[in-house]
Amino acid sequence: MAFELGIITFGEVTPDLSTGTTPSPQTRVRETVEQAVLADQVGLDVFGVGEHHRSDFIASSPVPLLAAAAARTERIRLTSAVTVLSSDDPVRVFQDFATLDLISDGRAELIAGRGSYTESFPLFGYSLADYAELFAEKLDLLLAIRGANPVTWSGRHRPPLVAADVAPRPVQDELPIWVGVGGTPSSAVRAGALGLPMALAILLGPVNSHLPTVGYYRQAAAEAGHDPATLPISINTHGYVGRTSQAARDTMFPYFSVGMRENNHQRGRGFDLPRRAFDAQATPGGGLVVGSPQEVIDKIATFAELYGVTRANVQLGFGGVPQREHLAAIELFGSEVAPVLRREVRVPAAAGA
Amino acid sequence: MSRPLRVVVVNGSPRAEGSRTMGLAGLVTDTLADLMPIEVQRVDVYGLGPGFTGAVTRDDVTAEVEAALRAVEAADLLIPAVPVYRGSYPGMFKHLFDLVGQYALANTPVLLVATGGSDRHALVLEHQLRPLFAFFQALTVPVAFYASAGSFDGALVLDPEVYSRVEVGLADVADLLRARLQDG
Numbered sequence: 001m002a003f004e005l006g007i008i009t010f011g012e013v014t015p016d017l018s019t020g021t022t023p024s025p026q027t028r029v030r031e032t033v034e035q036a037v038l039a040d041q042v043g044l045d046v047f048g049v050g051e052h053h054r055s056d057f058i059a060s061s062p063v064p065l066l067a068a069a070a071a072r073t074e075r076i077r078l079t080s081a082v083t084v085l086s087s088d089d090p091v092r093v094f095q096d097f098a099t100l101d102l103i104s105d106g107r108a109e110l111i112a113g114r115g116s117y118t119e120s121f122p123l124f125g126y127s128l129a130d131y132a133e134l135f136a137e138k139l140d141l142l143l144a145i146r147g148a149n150p151v152t153w154s155g156r157h158r159p160p161l162v163a164a165d166v167a168p169r170p171v172q173d174e175l176p177i178w179v180g181v182g183g184t185p186s187s188a189v190r191a192g193a194l195g196l197p198m199a200l201a202i203l204l205g206p207v208n209s210h211l212p213t214v215g216y217y218r219q220a221a222a223e224a225g226h227d228p229a230t231l232p233i234s235i236n237t238h239g240y241v242g243r244t245s246q247a248a249r250d251t252m253f254p255y256f257s258v259g260m261r262e263n264n265h266q267r268g269r270g271f272d273l274p275r276r277a278f279d280a281q282a283t284p285g286g287g288l289v290v291g292s293p294q295e296v297i298d299k300i301a302t303f304a305e306l307y308g309v310t311r312a313n314v315q316l317g318f319g320g321v322p323q324r325e326h327l328a329a330i331e332l333f334g335s336e337v338a339p340v341l342r343r344e345v346r347v348p349a350a351a352g353a
Numbered sequence: 354m355s356r357p358l359r360v361v362v363v364n365g366s367p368r369a370e371g372s373r374t375m376g377l378a379g380l381v382t383d384t385l386a387d388l389m390p391i392e393v394q395r396v397d398v399y400g401l402g403p404g405f406t407g408a409v410t411r412d413d414v415t416a417e418v419e420a421a422l423r424a425v426e427a428a429d430l431l432i433p434a435v436p437v438y439r440g441s442y443p444g445m446f447k448h449l450f451d452l453v454g455q456y457a458l459a460n461t462p463v464l465l466v467a468t469g470g471s472d473r474h475a476l477v478l479e480h481q482l483r484p485l486f487a488f489f490q491a492l493t494v495p496v497a498f499y500a501s502a503g504s505f506d507g508a509l510v511l512d513p514e515v516y517s518r519v520e521v522g523l524a525d526v527a528d529l530l531r532a533r534l535q536d537g
Contacts, residue, residue: 204512204513205504205511205512205513206503206504206505206506206511206512207506209503271517271520271521273513273516273517274384274516274517274520276380276383276384276516277510277513277516277517280506280509280510280511280516281511281513283506283509283511284506285506285507285509285511286506286511287511
C-alpha cells in the first residue's frame with residue numbers, strides 16, 4: 001500500500017471575512033460535497049467529515065454528508081473525523097457506517113473519538129462525569145458488533161444485547177475503525193492495547209511534539225501482543241497549499257486565526273493567534289502543514305519519518321476559508337503534493353489499513 | 354509620544370546569537386514593538402570581557418562596561434533574560450547586577466524572561482529573579498515569561514501558548530509603559 005493523503009472538514013459555518021455575510025447551511029452542505037468530488041477527481045485517498053454539534057458547523061451528522069459524497073465519487077475513501085462515540089449508540093453508529101459502506105462499494109471508515117467539544121453530551125443525555133468510561137465501553141461494544149453477528153454484550157451505560165442481529169453488514173470484511181487520539185497518553189495506550197489504527201490529531205507546536213504519544217501507542221501495542229509495525233497511524237493536521245509560500249500563509253492565516261479564537265482561550269477570553277506565532281508554525285520545525293506544494297511535501301515527509309505514519313489527513317479550510325480558495329488548495333494537494341509523497345514515503349508493507 | 358521606549362535586554366546566555374533565551378526575548382521585544390515605539394539595546398554579559406569580569410567594584414570597570422551599566426540603569430523597561438544554570442541565573446549575570454547602583458533601578462519596570470531545559474525550572478522566575486529585583490525596589494511586573502527547550506526549534510519559539518502568554522502579558526503592562534513615556 002502506498003502512503004495515503006486525505007482532507008478533512010468540520011463544515012464550519014463562518015461569516016466571510018471580507019463581506020461579513022454568513023453562508024447558509026444549505027450552501028455549506030453543497031460546498032462540502034463539492035470538496036469531496038474534487039478530492040476524488042484529483043486522486044486524493046480520503047475525505048473526512050468531523051462531528052460538531054453547534055450552529056457554527058453543519059456536520060453534527062457526518063454520515064449523510066459522506067453518503068452524499070459517496071454517490072458522487074468513485075474511489076476516495078470516506079471517513080468521519082471524528083465520530084463522538086462517547087455520546088452515541090454503537091449499534092446505530094455501526095448501522096450508519098455499514099450502510100455508508102454499501103452505498104460507497106466498500107469505501108467507508110470511521111474514526112472513533114471521545115470528543116474534544118462536549119456539546120453532544122447533554123444533547124443525548126450523557127454526563128461528562130462518565131467521559132472516559134463511556135468511551136471505553138462504547139468502543140468495546142462497537143468492536144464486538146464489528147466482530148460478530150449476532151452479538152451478545154453487556155455493559156453499564158446501555159441495556160445488554162442478547163444474540164442481537166445488527167444489520168446491514170458492510171461490504172468490507174472488516175469496517176476500518178480508527179481511534180482518534182489528541183495527545184492524552186491514556187488514549188494512545190488504549191488504541192495500542194486494542195491493536196487499532198491511531199488517528200493522531202495535531203494542532204500546533206513543534207513538529208516532533210507527539211513522539212511520546214506515538215511511543216506510548218507502539219509500546220502498548222507490543223505489550224498486548226500486536227506487532228506495532230503492522231498498525232497504521234495517521235496524522236490529522238491543519239494546513240493549506242498555495243502556489244507560493246507567502247500566498248499560502250497569507251490565505252490561510254486570517255481564517256485560521258479566527259478559527260483558533262474559539263479554541264485558544266487565555267483568562268477566559270478568545271484570543272487571536274498572532275501572525276508571528278502562525279509563521280513559526282509554518283517553518284520546517286512547526287506543526288502546521290502550510291506552504292507551497294514543496295513545503296507541504298517536506299513537512300508531511302517529516303511527519304512520516306518521525307512517526308512512521310501511513311496516512312496524512314489535512315484540514316485545508318479551517319476557520320471558513322472561502323470555497324474558491326479551499327478548492328484551489330485541494331487541487332494542488334491532490335495533483336502536486338500527493339503523487340510525490342506516494343512515491344517517496346515508504347510505508348511498511350504490513351501496515352495496510 | 355515624543356520618543357521611543359528605551360528597552361534594555363540583559364542577556365544572561367553565553368551565546369549572543371542562536372540562543373533560546375534571546376529567541377524568547379526577541380519574541381517579547383518584537384511583540385512590544387507592535388504596541389508602541391521602542392528602541393532595544395542589548396547587554397551581553399558574557400561579551401563584556403575582562404574589563405567586566407576583572408572588576409570587583411564599579412570603580413574597576415572599563416568605559417565600555419560603564420556605558421553598559423548606565424544603559425541598564427537608565428532603561429525605561431528592563432528585560433533580564435537568562436538561561437537556568439544550576440537552578441538559578443548564571444553567575445555572570447549576577448555579577449552585572451552586583452555592579453549596578455543599589456537604588457538605580459527603583460521603580461523601573463522590569464519584565465522577567467527565562468528559559469530552561471524543562472518545565473521543572475519554571476519557578477526560577479519567581480524564586481530567583483523576582484527576589485533579586487525586589488532588592489532593587491524595581492517595578493517587576495506580575496507576568497513573566499518562561500519557555501523550556503521543547504518549545505523551540507533552534508532559537509525560534511514554536512509553542513503557540515508562549516506567543517499567547519507574551520501577548521496577554523504585554524497587553525497588561527502597555528498602559529503603564531505608555532504612561533512612562535508621557536511622563537518622561
